[in-house]
Amino acid sequence: MGPGELLDVLAAGGRLAERATHVRHLPPRAGTHGDWPAWADxxxxxxxxxxxxxxxxxxxxxxxxxxxxxxxxxxxxxxxxxxxxxxxxxxxxxxxxxxxxxxxxxxxxxxxxxxxxxxxxxxxxxxxxxxxxxxxxxxxxxxxxxxxxxxxxxxxxxxxxxxxxxxxxxxxxxxxxxxxxxxxxxxxxxxxxxxxxxxxxxxxxxxxxxxxxxxxxxxxxxxxxxxxxxxxxxxxxxxxxxxxxxxxxxxxxxxxxxxxxxxTADASPAGRKTFVLWQPPELPGGDGPWSALVPDDDPWASVLLVPARGDTGVGAADPAGDEPAEHGPRDPDAAGGPREPVPPEGSGPQGTGERLVAVRTDRPRRTATAEVADLLADLVAAGARVLAFTRSRRGAESVATTTQAHLAAVHPALVDQVQAYRGGYLPEERRALEQAVRSGEVRGLATTSALELGVDISGLDAVLVAGWPGTRVSLWQQAGRAGRAGADGLVVLVAREDPLDTFLVHHPAAVLDAPVEATVFDTGNPYVLAPHLCAAAAEVPLRAEELDLFGPRAPALLDELTQRGVLRRRASGWYWTHAEPASSLTDLRGSGGQPVRVVETATGRLLGTVDAASADATVHPGAVYVHQGRTFVVDELHLEDAVALATARDVDHGTWARWVTSTSVVDVEQEVSWGPVTWATGQVDVTTQVLGYQRRRLPDLQVLGTHELDLPARTLRTAAVWWTAPAAVLAEAGVTLEAAPGALHAAEHASIGLLPLLATCDRWDLGGLSTLAHVDTGHATVFVHDGHPGGAGFAARGFSLGPTWLAATRDAIAACPCASGCPACVQSPKCGNGNDPLDKHAALRLLTAVLAHAPAG
Missing domain, CATH: 3.40.50.300 (P-loop containing nucleotide triphosphate hydrolases)
Structure with missing residues (x-):
């Protein structure tokens, strides 16, 4: 079947055509051959x-x-x-x-x-x-x-x-x-x-x-x-x-x-691609709790509603969202002691801030996970071979299981032809799935971005993408799986309930016409560079003439490492003199240590692995762990041995973790005054601790019970960008004391959602905080921070493009037609406090007032 016929299948004979916000036909490309080089064997x-x-x-x-x-x-x-x-x-x-x-x-x-x-x-x-x-x-x-x-x-x-x-x-x-x-x-x-x-x-x-x-x-x-x-x-x-x-x-x-x-000039042939931007429909009714309707394929999507109080910040995490993508975990694991919560510091993983809320009058939309499961079932039933990319491991399992359930009712023979693929599977399981897709034994595969990279899987008819993957580079990599080797293909980007996703499916030029991003990383980041200097000195003593290889920050860092006694300076260079290997100082993927092995208690069989930093929220005692459609309940978690013991059980519930978090300014590296507004960047400490979890019945998410946990706190030191709004600016914006928390919180959500348009990151690379009176600034403050130890350049990019970033944020809020704030503008899919309070119109006035003081140009 060609892309046009497959699109007809998705549109259900026109009944669902309104969900396709844009259809673009990308023309085919002829190939240009060269000659084999004379030197070639x-x-x-x-x-x-x-x-x-x-x-x-x-x-x-x-x-x-x-x-x-x-x-x-x-x-x-x-x-x-x-x-x-x-x-x-x-x-x-x-x-x-x-x-x-x-x-x-x-x-x-x-x-x-x-x-x-x-x-x-x-x-x-x-x-x-x-x-x-x-x-x-x-x-x-x-x-x-x-x-x-x-x-x-x-x-x-x-x-x-x-x-x-x-x-x-x-x-x-x-x-x-x-x-x-x-x-x-x-x-x-x-x-x-x-x-x-x-x-x-x-x-x-x-x-x-x-x-x-x-x-x-x-x-x-x-x-x-x-x-x-x-x-x-x-x-x-x-x-x-x-x-x-x-x-x-x-x-x-x-x-x-x-x-x-x-x-960069691609001379290979390419078939015609049909690219569809797709928005799930609004849900009927809307009487249920908002938290139950947040997409379950996002790591911290489902939330625990907590009464607004001024003494702590509490949120909830999706225990199966063990990492936002397969390019490596983004969560830190720098152990730190628990801190007293600083009121009113926000909540969410790594301090996503978001503890502040609004009365919602707009109806939520169907989740991208549920929508993609329907589309995948339709395409497989029509005979297509399809990859469905999801944002998390839980999303891949959910799409596969739901698709199998749909097919069981109409085409039972096709059930086994749909599977999940994700990180954490054993190597032999991954190899078997890859081969099954190549051979056509598996026709539908719900996968994380683990299959985005160059594994050779050709002959696919369509690719479904459940939510903006974070960068245009990733989107085109995933899209490239459809119609490889010059064949035609269909690509469908299904929007999540996220301001950025909603914006993109209604602004196709931002997806299909904008240039792809440059790769962003900073090898001079001192938190990254210092341990590598130690490792280099342990391999071959470092000489002064070699330091240019490591960048201009290396000499100062070496002096500091020498003063601390980490390295020893001699006339011939710097030496590592400790017994332990210097390479152990660095975790390349930021997973915070050895992956936690999930082992079946009765048999000792290794089921899979979970990143160390995700273990607290995903494989704590009592957690439900899903592996290839089977459910297990965790009996014990031994962090010191990196082992979680689990028992296979058929359960009718899932588990959602709760945490508390606080944020403090460690160092102000740059600060600019926009009149009364302070625009700054520097280092912050974000401390998070999982406190307990809820059991919720599936699929209606009714709370069955709440349980406490005793787990250690984890501290992330990272880079942040922040701006203050003194009382005079709030008054200038017409934002009262009562409206200020909702205005700040809405501005924070929207700015986190828009920063990925300016930096090579996605929403899950970032955290944030909004507070009416932060202890370190003394004013109403909005923070946005990198979700990586030491920072990853995203906050720095935001700082350098401050007026542009805030103007884009203001314009996105202003352009949204909703009445009081919705997922397309100020609501966040990972808010730890149920998007409460939010005040869209006050946020718009506040951002306008702040931008009035921003430097021209």
Whole structure:
């Protein structure tokens, strides 16, 4: 079926056509071929031809020529454009040529030399496993048996790892193994590291934010250790289409931008894509509690309504929202002691602030999760092969289970052809699902962004996206799964009840016509850089002439680390002198430690894993844990051993955690006066503690009971941007003392919802706070902070674009036609206090008054 026929299926013969707010037909693109390079290994060329690649695309030739010539290269083209050929052709050709040359004069010692090696890095194990299968198919088709290729990651046994160290020519792994095992033990890995000819960094656009900063520093350490053995590898980066790929790639690997050859002209063919923006309908009635209607696929979507009080901030979290996306967890886990709540400090995960509320007259809409489950069932029943991307692990399980229930009533034979796919599954479960999708055994897969990255799954008819994925880069990556290899495809973006989602489905140009974002990360972030300097010193003592590699902040940080006794300074450089490994100081993915294993109590079977920082809210005692449609109830949580014990039970309820949070200013780094308004940025501490949980009956979410928990507090030190509104500004805006909390809270929600238009982040990268009298500023204050330890550059971006950001926020509120505030403007899907109080019109007046004092231009 073509996209037009599939769209007719979704529209149900026109009955649901009004839900499609915009339909765009993207024209097909013809492909442009190039010639195989003269230097290409003829056996490999024969293998590619046997696999159906008679001639390469022009962009593949451009990139391969640059890589073979020794230039650092980034290839930024669309999903399915064949980026892997551009690096495997020169890499495998070089390995084969060196092996052939090594046997020209057997027995002569002067002919002995290290053969070149290749290191492939990807953000996920799934992608590395997929690339291994791809390379093995190529080598088999080529009849090549003299190239040894292997994956090596946390799942690799000790014996297999030893073989990789001693024999593998091509090693496929991830930055985590490089950081924790290879670089600290580089003498053991000297054959691999000392002979590196190429380092391939696949899907490099996924390395953004704090995770990107960590990976950038790991790559600098790798280049430095390789140089100590005399190796100077060519850095090859593959990326989705991103803004300014040469600059981003250069910043990632630590070289000047002019040294990176960027290939951005996509010469591969593309079929016609039908792109649909879709808004779920309003729900009838509206008498039920608002909290019961918030989307359950968002990590902190369901809320516990708490009477407004001035002494604490209390909220609720969705226990299955263990991370907002699969590019790495964003929650901190810096243990800290509990603090007395500072009134009226807000609530929500990492202090999302949002404890302040409004009388709602607008009816809520159906959740994106429920809508996508319906659409997925319709498409699978019509014979289509579909991926449905969700925002969380719980969302993937929910969509799959609901779709199966729909199909059971009409097409029972199709039930098993719909499955869920997410992080936390065991490796063998993920591999089996990937193969089932490729073979067509599974026709509908509800997945997190784990399948956004380059795992080769072709032949799909449609992609459903449940909620704005955070960036246009991610959206186009997910959309690229539909109609790969030049076939036509259908893409449907289904809006969540979120101001940004609602705005985007009614402003298609912002989705389909705006340029994709540049990758944002800061390798100079002191919270990220300091432990990597320690790790570098432990690997090879740091010399003064090497500090340029780590940026201008490195000398001052080294002095501070020396004064604290963390490093020791000698004439020859800086040394790590402690017994424990320096690499243990850094958690690349910000997960806060070892993942918590979920184990079935009766059998000892490992069910899956949960990130350490999510464990308190997701696998606490009594929590309901869902795994491939089966429900388990957690019996015990042992944080010190990173184990949760669970028992399989059929239950009719879910669990929602409650927490308390507080925020305090640690350091004001920059401050600007807009007349009476203060606009500032700096470091803040946000302390959160899970206090208990509710059991709610499904599906009506009726409260069945409330239970207390005794869990430790967690403190996040991060970057924030904030502005104050003294009494004179409130009076200027006509905002009374009674209306001020609702005005501030509404302005906070809307500004968090709009910042992703200006920075490469999404709402789940951010937290916030609004208060009538903050203890550190002395005035009414709105905070927006990064959800990562030390910050990720998002608050800094907001600070630099203050007037633009606040003007966009004001305009978005003003343009919304609702009467008193709705999810399209000032209500938040992750508000920890039930969006109460909110005052849309007072927020509009307040933002107008604040902007009247903003600097021109």
């Amino acid at each position: 003829p056996d490999l060329v024969r293998g590619y031809r046997a696999l159906g690649v008679d001639r390469p695309w022009a962009h593949q030739v451009d990139a391969a020529e640059a890589v073979h010539a020794g230039r650092h290269t980034v290839l930024a083209t669309s999903t399915g454009s064949g980026k892997s050929l551009a690096y495997w052709l020169p890499a495998l050709t070089t390995v084969r040529a060196a092996r052939a040359g090594a046997v020209l004069d057997p027995g002569r010692i002067e002919s002995a030399r290290r053969r070149p090696t290749v290191l492939y890095l990807s953000p996920t194990k799934a992608l590395a496993a997929d690339q291994l299968a791809s390379v093995e198919r190529l080598l088999a088709a080529s009849g090549v048996r003299d190239v040894r290729v292997a994956t090596c990651d946390g799942d690799t046994s000790r014996d297999e790892r030893r073989w990789v160290r001693e024999h593998a020519d091509v090693v496929l792994t991830n930055p985590d193994l490089l950081h924790h095992a290879v670089l600290p033990q580089h003498r053991t890995w000297s054959r691999l590291v000392g002979s590196l000819a190429y380092v391939v960094v696949d899907e490099c656009h996924a390395f953004r934010g704090v995770f990107g900063a960590h990976v950038g520093l790991v790559l600098r350490r790798l280049r430095r250790v390789a140089a100590s053995y005399g190796a100077a590898p060519v850095m090859v980066m593959a990326s989705a289409t991103t803004g300014d790929p040469a600059t981003s790639a250069a910043r990632l690997v630590g070289v000047p931008a002019h040294e990176v050859h960027a290939v």
